[in-house]
Amino acid sequence: MKNVHASPHPLVAHKLSILRDKSTEPRKFRELVREISALLTYEATLDLETEPRQVETPMGVAQGRSTKKELGLVPILRAGLGMVDGVWDLVPDAQVWHIGLYRDEKTLQPVQYYNKLPTLPTVGVCLVLDPMLATGGSAAATVGILKDWGVTQIKYMGIIGAPEGIEHLSSQHPDVPIYLGAVDEKLNDIGYIVPGLGDAGDRQFGTG
Ligand code: PRP
Ligand code: URA
Numbered sequence: 001m002k003n004v005h006a007s008p009h010p011l012v013a014h015k016l017s018i019l020r021d022k023s024t025e026p027r028k029f030r031e032l033v034r035e036i037s038a039l040l041t042y043e044a045t046l047d048l049e050t051e052p053r054q055v056e057t058p059m060g061v062a063q064g065r066s067t068k069k070e071l072g073l074v075p076i077l078r079a080g081l082g083m084v085d086g087v088w089d090l091v092p093d094a095q096v097w098h099i100g101l102y103r104d105e106k107t108l109q110p111v112q113y114y115n116k117l118p119t120l121p122t123v124g125v126c127l128v129l130d131p132m133l134a135t136g137g138s139a140a141a142t143v144g145i146l147k148d149w150g151v152t153q154i155k156y157m158g159i160i161g162a163p164e165g166i167e168h169l170s171s172q173h174p175d176v177p178i179y180l181g182a183v184d185e186k187l188n189d190i191g192y193i194v195p196g197l198g199d200a201g202d203r204q205f206g207t208g
Contacts, residue, residue, distance in 0.1 A: 036159055037084075041086065044127060108137060135168060140173060143169070159180065
C-alpha cells in the first residue's frame with residue numbers, strides 16, 4: 001500500500017522477535033521499544049527538509065545542512081511514551097506533546113483524557129508515536145487533533161500494525177505516511193493484533 005513503510009531492517013526484525021516473546025520482562029521490553037524506535041526514526045525522517053548551514057571546522061569552512069522545520073513528537077499515552085527516548089536519541093531537541101487516549105474495551109473506540117496543546121502550533125512536523133496500530137481508531141483520532149491544531153505535516157510511527165488499522169488510518173488521513181516495524185496478520189475478536197505482542201502498555205509498565 002502506498003505511504004506504508006514496513007521496516008526492511010534486519011535489526012528491527014531481530015529485536016522485534018525478542019519484543020514479541022511473552023517471556024521478555026518489562027525492563028528488556030522497554031529497552032527494545034527504545035532501540036526499535038531509534039531505528040524506525042532513521043527511516044521515518046529520511047525525507048525531512050533541510051536547509052544550508054555554513055560551519056567553521058578547525059580546518060576551514062564547510063557547507064553543511066540543518067533540518068528546516070521544528071519536529072514535534074506526539075506519544076499517545078500510555079504506550080507511546082516508551083518510544084520517545086528512542087526518537088530523542090537521534091533528535092534530542094524535538095518537542096514532546098502528549099495526547100492521552102484509551103480504547104474503550106467494548107466499543108474499541110478511542111476516548112480522550114489528556115490534551116494540553118497550546119492554541120497555536122509550535123512545530124512544523126509531527127511524529128505520532130504509538131507501538132500498536134490495531135483498529136487505527138487512536139491513531140486516526142490523534143492525527144485529527146493535530147490537524148485541528150494546525151499542523152500540516154504529520155507522520156505516524158508504530159512498531160506493529162494490523163491490516164485493519166493501516167486501512168483505517170490511510171483512508172481517514174491519506175496524506176499521513178505510516179512507518180512500522182512489521183505488519184501482522186489480523187485483529188482477533190477483542191481487537192488485539194495477532195500474533196502481535198499482547199498489550200504494549202501493560203508490558204512496558206508491568207501492569208495487567
Ligand atoms: C493501545 C495502544 C494504542 C491503542 C491501539 O492503547 O497503545 O493506543 O491501544 O488500538 P487502536 O488502534 O484499536 O485504537 P490502550 O488503549 O490499551 O491504552 P494504554 O496505552 O494506556 O495501555
Ligand atoms: N493495544 C495493544 O497494546 N495491543 C494490541 O494488540 C492492540 C491494542
